[in-house]
Amino acid sequence: MARVVIVGGGITGLAAAHRIHRDHPDVEVVVLEAGERPGGLVSTTPFDGLAVDAAADAFLARVPEAVALCTELGIADQLVHPAVGSALVLSGGVLRRLPGGLVLGVPTDLEALEASGIVSPAGVARARMDLEGRGAPFGGDVSVGELVRTRLGDEVMDALVAPLLGGVNAGDADALSVAAGAPQLAAVADAPSLIAALRAEASAAAGSAPTPVFAGFPTGTATLVDALVGALDPASVRTGSPVTGITATVGGGFSIEVAAADTLTAEAVIVAAPAHATASLVAGLDTGLGGVADGLATLEWASVAMVTLAVNTDDLDHPLDASGYLVPVAERATVTAVSFASTKWAHLHRPGRAVLRVSAGHAGDASPLDLDDESLVAAVCTDLASQLGLRGRPAGWRVNRWRDALPQYRPGHLERAAAWQRDTWAAHPGVWLTGASFAGLGLPACVRQGNEAARRVGDHLSR
Numbered sequence: 001m002a003r004v005v006i007v008g009g010g011i012t013g014l015a016a017a018h019r020i021h022r023d024h025p026d027v028e029v030v031v032l033e034a035g036e037r038p039g040g041l042v043s044t045t046p047f048d049g050l051a052v053d054a055a056a057d058a059f060l061a062r063v064p065e066a067v068a069l070c071t072e073l074g075i076a077d078q079l080v081h082p083a084v085g086s087a088l089v090l091s092g093g094v095l096r097r098l099p100g101g102l103v104l105g106v107p108t109d110l111e112a113l114e115a116s117g118i119v120s121p122a123g124v125a126r127a128r129m130d131l132e133g134r135g136a137p138f139g140g141d142v143s144v145g146e147l148v149r150t151r152l153g154d155e156v157m158d159a160l161v162a163p164l165l166g167g168v169n170a171g172d173a174d175a176l177s178v179a180a181g182a183p184q185l186a187a188v189a190d191a192p193s194l195i196a197a198l199r200a201e202a203s204a205a206a207g208s209a210p211t212p213v214f215a216g217f218p219t220g221t222a223t224l225v226d227a228l229v230g231a232l233d234p235a236s237v238r239t240g241s242p243v244t245g246i247t248a249t250v251g252g253g254f255s256i257e258v259a260a261a262d263t264l265t266a267e268a269v270i271v272a273a274p275a276h277a278t279a280s281l282v283a284g285l286d287t288g289l290g291g292v293a294d295g296l297a298t299l300e301w302a303s304v305a306m307v308t309l310a311v312n313t314d315d316l317d318h319p320l321d322a323s324g325y326l327v328p329v330a331e332r333a334t335v336t337a338v339s340f341a342s343t344k345w346a347h348l349h350r351p352g353r354a355v356l357r358v359s360a361g362h363a364g365d366a367s368p369l370d371l372d373d374e375s376l377v378a379a380v381c382t383d384l385a386s387q388l389g390l391r392g393r394p395a396g397w398r399v400n401r402w403r404d405a406l407p408q409y410r411p412g413h414l415e416r417a418a419a420w421q422r423d424t425w426a427a428h429p430g431v432w433l434t435g436a437s438f439a440g441l442g443l444p445a446c447v448r449q450g451n452e453a454a455r456r457v458g459d460h461l462s463r
């Protein structure tokens with residue numbers, strides 16, 4: 001029986017394992033996960049008597065792969081959608097409602113933009129210039145900053161696009177690759193007018209039935225992890241098993257070393273660990289792959305703290321009548337985003353009590369993660385006192401630190417990442433590198449990459 005070893009039991013690795021197990025029942029799949037639980041960045045634990053996600057709490061439902069996987073696993077009927085659609089942004093110390101018609105922060109309804117008060121009349125006039133349709137094609141991947149500042153001006157970038165896209169990636173949207181970090185904008189980047197192209201896309205979709213943008217589970221996102229693990233053979237997922245080396249064996253297979261002095265052999269290996277961990281495995285695999293290892297090691301990362309608070313609503317001045325708010329860098333706060341989780345999700349709603357999920361830390365500034373829990377909660381509460389009128393201490397809190405968790409894609413990232421994958425496979429057919437470090441973060445993109453890894457390795461074994 002051929003064996004495939006998967007390094008890393010996050011969503012990418014587990015999706016790949018599931019796909020191989022389903023499509024190639026004659027192949028043994030072993031997932032080696034360094035941590036004590038599967039799921040990687042996806043984790044749901046009890047908080048204030050509820051199942052509350054410690055990181056990802058939703059995924060894009062309009063990108064099909066994650067929903068399709070839920071359907072296959074028989075858990076799609078449990079999916080729920082956010083109870084509110086609108087969100088806020090902190091603007092000059094005041095929380096304002098984001099205007100309708102935003103696509104990743106790019107406004108398509110300029111009247112709504114003007115009415116929001118988030119951008120000045122001069123800023124709206126500058127954005128309107130995009131409709132003159134004088135934008136020249138970029139002819140390749142550029143940064144979100146270059147695209148948006150050129151077409152719609154600085155105010156739209158700083159007040160809307162940067163907090164929105166910078167929030168998703170916990171990074172600097174000015175330096176973010178459009179192709180890797182904002183695919184919806186990449187599709188229209190070369191159009192003479194960004195706004196007109198986005199409006200045309202929206203009206204083309206207007207005939208079809210509206211579909212919810214996001215989906216989640218009342219039992220938390222770990223429901224997907226549990227279903228994936230449950231669909232595999234019981235011994236397939238080995239936690240507490242950090243892989244320390246991969247070597248090619250004489251017969252054409254691979255030998256995989258696990259820290260606890262265990263060694264496995266396999267006909268193929270899928271490495272679905274973050275690039276900073278993958279780099280040393282690639283470096284050890286083959287001296288000829290030094291360029292790949294160096295490239296993987298130089299990818300930048302953002303670290304994020306997720307502070308979950310239980311708050312009595314009597315202790316707040318704000319009605320929490322939105323899914324939450326974003327905080328632009330210019331506001332100079334510790335918090336970068338606040339999700340009103342108990343408004344966003346009906347299953348977390350209880351009269352008199354709110355659950356807030358507060359993010360802090362971004363690329364280039366991991367200092368909030370270095371604070372001890374008490375100090376971090378205190379810093380977050382100081383911000384919430386001015387932003388939401390929070391009085392006193394929260395009734396409960398939890399801190400999760402996610403270090404080096406979100407890759408920072410620079411322009412040209414997708415081509416570079418594809419070359420790392422290709423070069424490794426060419427040197428060692430049967431070794432495929434994958435995961436959020438490569439072709440997009442977020443659960444649907446990771447499931448897609450897991451599927452692709454499984455297909456490649458499955459084809460390789462069938463030859």
Ligand SMILES: Cc1cc2nc3c(=O)[nH]c(=O)nc-3n(C[C@H](O)[C@H](O)[C@H](O)COP(=O)(O)OP(=O)(O)OC[C@H]3O[C@@H](n4cnc5c(N)ncnc54)[C@H](O)[C@@H]3O)c2cc1C
Nearest residue numbers: 008010011012034040041056057243277435436441442443
């Ligand atoms: C705070 C936060 C909030 C987020 N919110 C959302 C959201 O709402 N929606 C969304 O779609 N996405 C969200 N994301 C992004 C999403 O969670 C990730 O893009 C995705 O989970 C990455 O999956 P992965 O399998 O590629 O990597 P990971 O989840 O990082 O999994 C990689 C695994 O490899 C393991 N590993 C590392 N080295 C080794 C080794 N040597 N041997 C064995 N195992 C190893 C790690 O322990 C880890 O479990 C969020 C991320 C963060 C940090």
